[in-house]
Amino acid sequence: MAMQIIQKKPESLTEKEFTYCPGCTHGIAHRLVAEVLDELGVREKTITVGPVGCSVFAYQFFNTDATVAAHGRAPAVATGIKRARPDLCVFTYQGDGDLAAIGTAEIIHAANRGEKITTIFINNAIYGMTGGQMAPTTLLGMKTTTTPYGRNANNDGYPIHVSEMVKETKGVAFLARVKINTPQDVQKARKAIKKAFLAQLKGLGFGMVEVLSTCPTNWGLDPASALKWLDEHMVPEYPLGVFVDKVGEEQ
Amino acid sequence: MAERVLVKGTEAIGEAAVRAGCRLFFGYPITPQNELPEYMSKRMPEVNGSFLQTESEVATINMVYGAACTGRRVMTSTSSPGFSLMQEGVSYMAGAQLPAVLVNVVRGGPGLGDIQPAQSDYWQATKGGGHGDYKLIVLAPSTLQEAVDLVSLAFDLADKYRNPVLILADGVIGQIMEPVTFPEFKDPNTLPKHDDWALQGAIGREKHVVTSFDIDPVVLEKMNLELVEKFKKIESTEKRWEEYKLDDADVVITAFGTIGRISKSVVTRARQEGIKVGLFRPITLWPFPYKRLEEIVKGKKLVLDVELNMGQMLEDVKLAVKDNAPVAFYKRMGGMVPTPEEILDVLKMELGR
Numbered sequence: 001m002a003m004q005i006i007q008k009k010p011e012s013l014t015e016k017e018f019t020y021c022p023g024c025t026h027g028i029a030h031r032l033v034a035e036v037l038d039e040l041g042v043r044e045k046t047i048t049v050g051p052v053g054c055s056v057f058a059y060q061f062f063n064t065d066a067t068v069a070a071h072g073r074a075p076a077v078a079t080g081i082k083r084a085r086p087d088l089c090v091f092t093y094q095g096d097g098d099l100a101a102i103g104t105a106e107i108i109h110a111a112n113r114g115e116k117i118t119t120i121f122i123n124n125a126i127y128g129m130t131g132g133q134m135a136p137t138t139l140l141g142m143k144t145t146t147t148p149y150g151r152n153a154n155n156d157g158y159p160i161h162v163s164e165m166v167k168e169t170k171g172v173a174f175l176a177r178v179k180i181n182t183p184q185d186v187q188k189a190r191k192a193i194k195k196a197f198l199a200q201l202k203g204l205g206f207g208m209v210e211v212l213s214t215c216p217t218n219w220g221l222d223p224a225s226a227l228k229w230l231d232e233h234m235v236p237e238y239p240l241g242v243f244v245d246k247v248g249e250e251q
Numbered sequence: 252m253a254e255r256v257l258v259k260g261t262e263a264i265g266e267a268a269v270r271a272g273c274r275l276f277f278g279y280p281i282t283p284q285n286e287l288p289e290y291m292s293k294r295m296p297e298v299n300g301s302f303l304q305t306e307s308e309v310a311t312i313n314m315v316y317g318a319a320c321t322g323r324r325v326m327t328s329t330s331s332p333g334f335s336l337m338q339e340g341v342s343y344m345a346g347a348q349l350p351a352v353l354v355n356v357v358r359g360g361p362g363l364g365d366i367q368p369a370q371s372d373y374w375q376a377t378k379g380g381g382h383g384d385y386k387l388i389v390l391a392p393s394t395l396q397e398a399v400d401l402v403s404l405a406f407d408l409a410d411k412y413r414n415p416v417l418i419l420a421d422g423v424i425g426q427i428m429e430p431v432t433f434p435e436f437k438d439p440n441t442l443p444k445h446d447d448w449a450l451q452g453a454i455g456r457e458k459h460v461v462t463s464f465d466i467d468p469v470v471l472e473k474m475n476l477e478l479v480e481k482f483k484k485i486e487s488t489e490k491r492w493e494e495y496k497l498d499d500a501d502v503v504i505t506a507f508g509t510i511g512r513i514s515k516s517v518v519t520r521a522r523q524e525g526i527k528v529g530l531f532r533p534i535t536l537w538p539f540p541y542k543r544l545e546e547i548v549k550g551k552k553l554v555l556d557v558e559l560n561m562g563q564m565l566e567d568v569k570l571a572v573k574d575n576a577p578v579a580f581y582k583r584m585g586g587m588v589p590t591p592e593e594i595l596d597v598l599k600m601e602l603g604r
Contacts, residue, residue: 014458043453044452044453044454044455045452045454046452047320047450047452049317056464057466059460059462060460063453063458064452064453064458065450065451065452065453065458065459065460066450066458066459066460066461066462067316067317067320067347067450067460067461067462068462068463068464069313069316069317070313070316070339070340070343073309073310073313073316073340076305076309076310076311076313076314076316076317077313077314077316077317077320078317079303079310079314079317080275080277080313080314080315080316080317080318080319080320080325081317081318081320081321081450082317083275083277083301083303083314083317083318084275084301084317084318084320084321084323084325085321085323085451088321088450088451088452105306105307105309105310106306106309106310106313109305109306109310
């Protein structure tokens, strides 16, 4: 019997080696996006808009035309591309510092306009690239390099719930919060990401998936403990779920 | 012959952009340039283009960045505080070598200032308003017809050099009405498509990347030097200026934009009184026509630089003039605009008459 290829690297990823730390889940999220682009057959009409942060090199990893936006401005850059070329598939890939702090205005207004773009939002509750500072999504009590005594609501405010804010905008066609720390969750995340792209490709509106993600390096945990920590601490603060789904059941 | 039509400055700039093949406009309201986005909001749907009122100037310039990534002609306009907000994005565009036309209808500053005409963004425009080593091509119209002509040129230069081009106008240019002749419509399909670098989907080819970023300093230095070479080429080929009655002049007025226009009236009135005055008006503020100005001022009695700011172009004028003639300066600020008589009085005082 002839050998059959049943699993291979998605065509939508380049041969470039990931620059992420051991145990970081960015790599899984990248692969899921690439698998979805392959499955939908849109690689050749997709534009990747990378952020500033750990995933600043996304433009090298995705095998599509790509650009790097200024910090937080990816939804605005994606809007410009999409308005110029509505026939293209445009997505942003952003972390929580990029999207939930400096880029809050851009993400809310892109969602509210029902901009036909897709956003993959990686929430790992910390600034990774700059060395583990407090993110707007950092949990109360969580120690970071700028909250050495733990995040204190009185001084630092509260963990920000981006999906819950985006949910209130009427331009959203698909919105879900997922995690990718178990094989089952990875499969669920993949389905959500596919729908977030379908929301765009079907012309329904803005699609976003918030991906609860790990940062073992800056959390000070080994990779396995980080996966567990995510369930124990992040999920209670950021409940999983599909908040908006105008895409409906897949054929 | 093409028809002459009476239009307001901001609308003249907008229509000129449409005729240059611009089908993408992003903008945020700020006085005194609101009639331009308003005009484009009406005009873009008529020509199958896209107009978007954005959430901020920060978002605006990044949308312009995105649209420019596709190789299509795109424009935005704003006024001074708004242009300050755009500087990060302008730097990214220059770094990523993206063509676009930006319009700054300058108003009084600093800070909130006021909404009257000023020229106090000259430094920001010509010396690099954002971070890093870069230059904008800066065009300063003094009449509406010139504004119309410079908008066409701006799009061509942006495409030619893959660099943002700035139309530095002021509140007078924005608000006056004058008859102009518009150029013919350019079909967007006949414009440069930038197939060699634009983001259009990697169909049957290697992926394209548009970025100002590279983590490797060896590579980034090469990117920086490539920009330097480009700026040198622009400096050597794209300087533009107007010379008015300079042949027999003893006195040279240097002025740009609206003040350049007012100074023509000064030249006329001075000559009626027997004072031989001429005007040197830079049209490209960057690249600045240093060499030509240096040639012109040799042997002159006086150079009088007049501006609506604290003396910003004055630095470039002095760099050009060197020791070849004495340089005097007259300014109005805060949105005040001098009359020709006022400038003539200053001129006479400087000449000891």
